[in-house]
Amino acid sequence: MPVLIADAPPVPPPPPEPSAETAGAETSGAKVRRIAITATLVAGPGVALGVAVPLLWGHGVHLQDLVIAVVLYAVTGHGITIGFHRLFTHRSFKANRTLKICLAAAGSMAIEGSLVSWVANHRRHHRYSDAPGDPHSPHQHPTSTFKGFVHAHVGWLFNHDATPTARYAADLLADDDLVAINRLFPLFAAVSLALPFGIGYALSGTLTAALSALLWAGIIRMTLLHHVTWSTNSICHLYGTRPYKTTDQSTNFAPLALVSMGENWHNLHHAYPSSARHGAGPHQLDSSASFIKLFEKAGWATKVHWPPPQQLAPLHP
Numbered sequence: 120m121p122v123l124i125a126d127a128p129p130v131p132p133p134p135p136e137p138s139a140e141t142a143g144a145e146t147s148g149a150k151v152r153r154i155a156i157t158a159t160l161v162a163g164p165g166v167a168l169g170v171a172v173p174l175l176w177g178h179g180v181h182l183q184d185l186v187i188a189v190v191l192y193a194v195t196g197h198g199i200t201i202g203f204h205r206l207f208t209h210r211s212f213k214a215n216r217t218l219k220i221c222l223a224a225a226g227s228m229a230i231e232g233s234l235v236s237w238v239a240n241h242r243r244h245h246r247y248s249d250a251p252g253d254p255h256s257p258h259q260h261p262t263s264t265f266k267g268f269v270h271a272h273v274g275w276l277f278n279h280d281a282t283p284t285a286r287y288a289a290d291l292l293a294d295d296d297l298v299a300i301n302r303l304f305p306l307f308a309a310v311s312l313a314l315p316f317g318i319g320y321a322l323s324g325t326l327t328a329a330l331s332a333l334l335w336a337g338i339i340r341m342t343l344l345h346h347v348t349w350s351t352n353s354i355c356h357l358y359g360t361r362p363y364k365t366t367d368q369s370t371n372f373a374p375l376a377l378v379s380m381g382e383n384w385h386n387l388h389h390a391y392p393s394s395a396r397h398g399a400g401p402h403q404l405d406s407s408a409s410f411i412k413l414f415e416k417a418g419w420a421t422k423v424h425w426p427p428p429q430q431l432a433p434l435h436p
């Protein structure tokens with residue numbers, strides 16, 4: 120039985136005027152720069168893989184590359200899910216200053232855009248969910264699921280549709296720590312790739328090992344996380360189950376639970392955006408919620424929004 124959960128997200132409500140939801144015109148130079156950077160991030164890893172795999176063929180994948188990749192995937196991924204998404208976008212909990220800075224830095228190292236623009240885009244997604252104004256709804260092409268999927272997954276990144284940050288993320292812009300981390304985004308992106316290169320070199324002492332670590336634990340790790348994050352926008356608004364009644368088309372898509380760190384329980388998330396937990400049932404893996412629980416026990420996270428059990432009980436008898 121679908122249940123609509125009444126939610127009162129602590130995120131400041133977006134201003135009322137529905138017009139001018141984008142940041143305005145851009146110069147032709149800025150347009151070229153924007154498209155070049157986006158294309159490099161979206162298509163670049165595929166090209167790098169095409170060049171690197173034949174070169175490294177026969178050398179195999181080293182265990183140390185995979186270990187570094189898994190660790191960096193988990194750190195940067197949870198930086199996005201716990202930090203950018205549940206803390207900064209939805210205020211699912213309050214973090215002490217150290218945790219706040221660590222999460223903002225870890226999320227920036229995922230190279231999914233700067234903190235403030237990420238949060239502004241996502242708040243706009245929730246405001247318009249699958250209606251005109253949603254920056255990445257797959258339902259903008261009602262006659263073609265394929266076109267809708269491509270738009271929601273990567274196509275929207277190429278649009279000049281920058282969400283006005285002063286309107287959607289004023290609370291972040293009022294925080295000096297977050298403004299500094301937001302400005303340093305290019306540095307965090309560089310560190311995110313330099314780190315595996317440096318660790319690879321430190322562990323093996325050869326340039327080949329350093330490049331191998333950069334490929335697997337830098338570029339491929341980053342690319343996998345990008346596609347998992349984008350899958351929440353595409354797959355989790357097209358395929359899966361809808362146990363909660365919401366006004367959008369959000370879904371729960373179980374196969375992504377582990378790699379998305381709990382973000383795949385997207386239907387619950389849209390029904391109850393400020394919940395620190397997205398996986399409601401006992402078997403709905405949500406590592407992000409587990410870490411928030413640990414942070415709460417350590418005293419680093421307070422005022423955590425856990426879903427009231429009586430609201431979720433009818434769904435999981």
Ligand SMILES: [Zn+2]
Nearest residue numbers: 244369385389
């Ligand atoms: Zn959504």
Ligand SMILES: [Zn+2]
Nearest residue numbers: 241245388392
């Ligand atoms: Zn959200």
